[in-house]
Amino acid sequence: MSGAPSLYARAQRRTYEILDGEVFDQTSRICEYFIASLVVLNVIAIILESVPQFHEAYAHWFDYFDVFSVVVFSIEYVLRVWSYGARYPEPEKTWQGRRDYIFSPFGLVDFFSTVPFYLQLLFPGADLRVLRMFRLMRIFKLSRYNSAMEDMLEAIKSERDSFSSAIFLLFISCLLFSSLIYIVEGQDQPEVFPSIPAAMHWFMLTIIAGWGNVDPVSFLGVVLVVVTQILAIALAAILTGVVATAYAAQVQGREALYEMEVREVLADGVVSEEEHHHLKHLQAKYGMSDEQVHAIAEQVRMEKEAAKAS
DSSP states (O other), rough: TTTTTOOHHHHHHHHHHHTTTOOOOOOHHHHHHHHHHHHHHHHHHHHHHHHHHHHHHHHHHHHHHHHHHHHHHHHHHEEEEEEHHOOOOSSGGGGHHHHHHHSSHHHHHHHTTTTHHHHHHOOOSSSOOHHHHGGGGGGGGGGGGGGHHHHHHHHHHTTTTHHHHHHHHHHHHHHHHHHHHHHHHTTOTTTTOOSHHHHHHHHHHHHHHSEEEEEEOSSSHHHHHHHHHHHHHHHHHHHHHHHHHHHHHHHHHHHHHHHHHHHHGGGGHHHHHHHHOOOOOOOHHTTOHHHHHHHHHHHHHHHHHHHOOO
């Protein structure tokens, strides 16, 4: 019995499983739904608070709700920092697990979405309206419960070479077309194109918005604007194609991983309660629908039956 984990260790591990979704049970789901619902309500409250009529009529209710939310999110943050010490079984790696969370994207979002409240308490006379907008970062807390954001980041990371090439092409195009528009339009519109950096500002506006808020007055200027807009469409198409292809690959890879887990679970023909919870956890982690899971399970079963028949 001396080797059994202490009550402290069991409580820490259980807290980690609930908050991180390591165990897909009712308590973990309730915690997930509560935090997600509170985040959505916070975003709605922040949006409504920006409307002068609502802010004047319900200012104290917005403040009460913000205090309640900060208390909940602060408790969540402290519990995560504490419980992530159980992420690694080795006792000497306790602080490594906590450090992994604190400096992870989710940990930083959890921290910066609540810190403006405490800064207002420390500096009551300061104008911290900009910092208060950091509360909108709470929306990113939802990405913890959905793999879409993670898949998108992984897709961009996997295609970083293609992105680098597109950005390099954008830089070359910006330098070239900005210099040309400065040469062509600079004399006719010196107040608009007084320098190449000003022309680069026009180029970026044209690429992003489709119009640089300036009408050319020369024929060559019109040609350059048309070519720049065509280039903007081409670059957008390239980046969209890269992201779409990489994202589709991420989704297919996720389904392949889940299918591999299903094959391992069904290898002995018996699905235990622990294995069932494990598959449920993976389904939630990968954001897979019940239809996708059912189709994969049916495919694996049909392959097993065909193998037995042969």
